[in-house]
Amino acid sequence: MTAKRVVIIGAGFGGLSLGIRLQAAGFDTTIVEALDKPGGRAYVREQDGFVFDMGPTVLTVPHFIEELFALERGGDGGLDAPDFPSHVLPPPDAEDAVRIREGVSGGPATSKYVTIRPILPFYRIYFDDGTYFDYDGDPESTRRQIEAIEPADLEGYERFHRDARAIFERGFLELGYTYFGDPWTMLKVVPDLFKLDAVRSLFGFTSRYFKSDKLRQVFSFETLLVGGNPLRVPAIYAMIHFVEKTWGIHFAMGGTGALVQAFARKFEELGGTLRCNASVDRILVNDQRAARGVRLADGETLEADLVVSNADYATTYTKLVDREHRRWNPDWKVRAMRYSMSLVVIYFGFRKTEGENLDLQHHNIILGPRYEGLLTDIFDRKVLADDFSQYLHVPTLTDPSLAPEGHHACYTLIPVPHKGAGIDWEEVGPRFVDKVLTMLDEEGYIPGLRERIATMSYITPDYFEGSLQSWLGNAFGVEPRLEHSAFFRPHNRSEDITDLYLVGASAQPGAGTPSVMMSAKMTARAIVADHGVQSVADGKTDEVAAK
Numbered sequence: 001m002t003a004k005r006v007v008i009i010g011a012g013f014g015g016l017s018l019g020i021r022l023q024a025a026g027f028d029t030t031i032v033e034a035l036d037k038p039g040g041r042a043y044v045r046e047q048d049g050f051v052f053d054m055g056p057t058v059l060t061v062p063h064f065i066e067e068l069f070a071l072e073r074g075g076d077g078g079l080d081a082p083d084f085p086s087h088v089l090p091p092p093d094a095e096d097a098v099r100i101r102e103g104v105s106g107g108p109a110t111s112k113y114v115t116i117r118p119i120l121p122f123y124r125i126y127f128d129d130g131t132y133f134d135y136d137g138d139p140e141s142t143r144r145q146i147e148a149i150e151p152a153d154l155e156g157y158e159r160f161h162r163d164a165r166a167i168f169e170r171g172f173l174e175l176g177y178t179y180f181g182d183p184w185t186m187l188k189v190v191p192d193l194f195k196l197d198a199v200r201s202l203f204g205f206t207s208r209y210f211k212s213d214k215l216r217q218v219f220s221f222e223t224l225l226v227g228g229n230p231l232r233v234p235a236i237y238a239m240i241h242f243v244e245k246t247w248g249i250h251f252a253m254g255g256t257g258a259l260v261q262a263f264a265r266k267f268e269e270l271g272g273t274l275r276c277n278a279s280v281d282r283i284l285v286n287d288q289r290a291a292r293g294v295r296l297a298d299g300e301t302l303e304a305d306l307v308v309s310n311a312d313y314a315t316t317y318t319k320l321v322d323r324e325h326r327r328w329n330p331d332w333k334v335r336a337m338r339y340s341m342s343l344v345v346i347y348f349g350f351r352k353t354e355g356e357n358l359d360l361q362h363h364n365i366i367l368g369p370r371y372e373g374l375l376t377d378i379f380d381r382k383v384l385a386d387d388f389s390q391y392l393h394v395p396t397l398t399d400p401s402l403a404p405e406g407h408h409a410c411y412t413l414i415p416v417p418h419k420g421a422g423i424d425w426e427e428v429g430p431r432f433v434d435k436v437l438t439m440l441d442e443e444g445y446i447p448g449l450r451e452r453i454a455t456m457s458y459i460t461p462d463y464f465e466g467s468l469q470s471w472l473g474n475a476f477g478v479e480p481r482l483e484h485s486a487f488f489r490p491h492n493r494s495e496d497i498t499d500l501y502l503v504g505a506s507a508q509p510g511a512g513t514p515s516v517m518m519s520a521k522m523t524a525r526a527i528v529a530d531h532g533v534q535s536v537a538d539g540k541t542d543e544v545a546a547k
């Protein structure tokens with residue numbers, strides 16, 4: 001019997017991770033990607049000798065990456081193994097900071113493909129008054145810095161730490177891989193979420209422990225890196241603090257793009273086919289309402305036994321599936337959902353000066369004068385405010401090979417409203433970018449930047465909408481809010497069409513590279529439950545009965 005054929009639409013982290021698992025599980029997988037190379041949000045821009053990762057830069061949970069590189073064809077795609085085997089869990093009283101510093105990056109399988117290094121501190125968080133907090137997961141250094149800001153918050157930090165750990169253990173280690181395909185699965189966990197106080201907003205949650213505005217920001221900003229408004233995202237996301245503390249923050253040498261290339265290589269080594277410059281314009285659905293392939297923009301059709309979309313949720317249903325097939329995901333529902341904010345990201349390289357010791361870290365969060373007000377402007381009022389906060393990435397502090405000799409390569413990312421705001425970015429963009437670069441220069445983050453700049457380009461919400469086919473130019477998919485969580489988040493197994501599945505940031509469990517790799521495993525499990533593992537023996541492939 002021949003293996004079942006799968007077409008995956010999109011070669012983002014989600015499509016590639018799923019492709020690797022399905023190939024390992026014996027399927028015959030083709031990934032079709034609209035852009036000229038894989039990566040999606042993690043696309044790489046090469047410009048004037050500089051290499052810029054366009055998207056994700058903070059890698060967490062390195063064993064998710066190791067799991068993928070360790071897969072071989074002929075197994076079950078790693079789907080039956082424990083999700084958090086004991087060797088990846090720290091002993092109860094482990095000193096996380098020491099483990100991380102000593103390097104728990106990746107593992108033997110990963111190191112055959114890419115080198116991953118721990119980064120410390122995780123982030124430097126600059127406040128508007130010029131002071132900063134170096135956040136590194138080391139409890140002693142954290143306590144010292146809290147004491148310097150607000151001694152009365154030391155006791156709150158101990159409680160926060162205890163309660164965030166409880167959320168991490170239940171919400172991530174025990175429930176992280178739960179697929180909420182029906183309301184009953186969700187109802188079963190609701191009492192626990194209330195008990196952990198994980199349903200209030202993350203900012204409300206941190207405010208219970210910290211009086212200082214600065215510390216409330218330090219312990220709530222991380223969700224912005226996965227498209228969540230700290231004022232709205234449920235406190236279950238306090239787990240991010242613990243995920244980072246437990247496994248550290250890592251960087252792929254050569255940039256995240258090196259990891260993308262390694263994933264693509266692994267997929268092809270397992271026998272998968274990756275086709276770039278192949279945009280899908282229709283998912284083909286037969287009379288029994290089953291997905292049976294895709295049609296590309298140039299009219300070519302690819303037949304398949306099942307189809308997976310790694311594209312944006314709203315784009316998948318409204319643009320790729322005929323309306324007549326969409327009982328559960330009609331236009332009104334897609335439009336009624338809330339989508340994450342968008343971003344302006346400026347990629348720039350600049351000359352080092354003689355003996356310069358740049359006073360920045362690899363990851364810098366530069367907060368503006370307002371926090372709650374600015375978040376409300378971006379997510380709710382949808383206006384472009386005069387002030388802004390940013391995440392400044394300086395990867396050449398870790399890997400100088402990303403810039404020509406004597407230069408740094410950076411990007412700075414500024415959350416802005418998505419295209420529902422109606423802002424004309426062609427008109428506003430240049431002024432906005434100039435304002436950001438001037439601020440970095442004049443406020444001394446990169447003194448003399450404007451004279452030293454060697455290359456610069458930027459993207460706005462138009463890029464997310466146009467190049468990444470993202471609804472309203474959202475940067476992170478469906479917004480993570482309580483009402484878009486678990487069962488209420490788009491389902492990885494389509495309720496409308498048999499043999500159609502979703503993977504990636506818009507599906508369960510959510511955005512961010514670790515979640516998207518989890519999403520791939522959850523979708524692979526759904527596929528294997530429906531279609532069985534395709535066993536590969538003596539060069540022949542047989543379908544083993546579905547579980």
Ligand SMILES: Cc1cc2nc3c(=O)[nH]c(=O)nc-3n(C[C@H](O)[C@H](O)[C@H](O)COP(=O)(O)OP(=O)(O)OC[C@H]3O[C@@H](n4cnc5c(N)ncnc54)[C@H](O)[C@@H]3O)c2cc1C
Pocket residue numbers: 009010011012013014015032033034035038039040041042054055056057058059060225226278279280281310311312315343345413467468469475476503504505506511512513514516
């Ligand atoms: C600027 C930025 C910084 C980020 N930083 C971090 C970070 O530091 N750490 C972190 O964990 N996360 C970060 N994230 C989030 C993370 O990058 C994403 O959640 C994740 O990469 C999404 O992966 P995905 O596979 O779901 O989607 P995508 O990467 O968007 O992949 C989807 C793919 O589908 C393709 N596609 C769409 N439509 C079609 C079609 N019709 N036909 C064919 N192909 C199609 C697209 O071209 C794209 O390649 C960041 C995101 C951004 C934008």
